[in-house]
Amino acid sequence: MAYTTIKKPSDYFNTNLYTGNNTNTAHTGIGFQPDLTWLKVRNASGGHYWFDAVRGANKDINSNDTTAEYTATQNLMSFDSDGYTVGTSNSVNTNNETMVGWNWKANGAGSANTVGSINSTVSVNTTSGFSIVSYTGTGANATVGHGLGVAPAMMIIKKRNSATGSNWMVYHKSISGTGDGHIWLDLTNAKSTDVNSWNNTAPTSSVFSIGTRTENNGSGDTFIAYCFADVQGFSKFGSYTGNGNADGTFVYTGFKPSLIIIKDTVNAGENWFIFDNKRPGYNFNANLLNPNSATTETTSGANGIDIISNGFKMRSTNNGTNRSGANFIYMAFASEPLVGDNPATAR
Secondary structure: OOOOOOOOHHHOEEEEEEEOOOOOEEEOOOOOOOOEEEEEEOOOOOOEEEEEOOOEEEEEEEOOOOOOOEEOOOOEEEEEOOEEEEOOOHHHHOOOOEEEEEEEOOEOEOEEEOOOOEOEEEEEEOOOOEEEEEEEOOOOOEEEEOOOOOOOOEEEEEEOOOOOOOOOEEEEHHHHOOOOEEEEOOOOOOOEEOOOOOOOOOOOOOEEEEOOOHHHHOOOOEEEEEEEOOEOOOEEEEEEEOOOOOOOOEEEOOEEEEEEEEEEOOOOOOOEEEEEOOOOOOOOEOOEEOOOOOOOOEOOOOOOEEEEOOEEEEOOOOHHHHOOOOEEEEEEEEEEEOOOOOOOOOO
C-alpha cells in the first residue's frame, strides 16, 4: 500500500493544552475523535496516562512504570467527536494544574484480524499509518496482524494484565530493522540485541513477529500494541548522530513537526525526550517531558531544539539529545507538510 501525502496533519494527530478544574470537563477543538490519548501533568510530578478506544476509554496504562492496566472511571471518561472528556481524578484534572494531551486518530474500537498466527483486534487508520492492536500471547514464536498495509516503522507494546515482565517494549526500524533488538519506553536503558524480541524477523506489510519474551508474548497474557508507519508529509521514524555542539545536528523530516520524541540508543542512563509545537509554541524549544519519568516539565534550556519548516535542529550540547557520536532514534509527526495546500513556514 502506498500512502499519499496528508494535506492537513491535524486531522490525524493533535496536541492540546488545558488547566485542570476537578470537574467533569469536555476538551474540544482536537479536530477529530481520538482513539489514542496520552495525558501528562506539566507543572507537577505525575504519571503518563495512556488511553485508547480498543481497550476502552477508562482503562489506564502508564508509560513511566510497569503497572498493569487498571480501570479508573474518573480519569478519561469518553472519547468524543471533537476531543475527550476527563473526570474529577487528580491524575488528569487537578485544580489549577496545567496538562498536555497528545491525540491520534485510528478507527474506533477495532475489528477482528485473523492474518497472523495469533488473532488480534485492530483499529487502523491506513491514511495516517497508525493502528492499535490487541492480542493474547502464546509464549511461542508467532505473528500478529497489524492492519497497516505497509511494514510498521515503530511499535510500542505493553503487557496489560500484569506488572511482572511488563516493561514497554519498543521496535524501531533504525535499531531493530532485522527483528533482533528492542529498547524500553519506560526505562533509560540503551538498546538491547535479542533475537527473541521479534523472532529475528522484521515486520511485513501484514504482520509483526514476536518471539518468546514475556514483555510482548507471555503465554496467556494480554497486550496492546501501537503501530506506526512512515507517511510522507505526516510521520517519520529515523535516527541521527549527535555532534555535541550548540550548532547541532539537523534532522530532515520533510515537514514541520508538531511532536518529536527522541532517545539515545547507545548510552544507558539517558531519558526519552518529548517536544511539541504547543509547549512553549516557539523556538528555542526546551520545555521537556520524559515518557519514562513522572517528573515535572523542565524549562532549563538543556536538550533544547528548534522546530523548523522541514525538520528539527539540535540547539544544545547536552548528552541527552546531542551527545557527540551517539546514535539517537526519533519519532516525529507533522503540523504542516513541506509542500501542498498547507505549506509549512518557518517559526
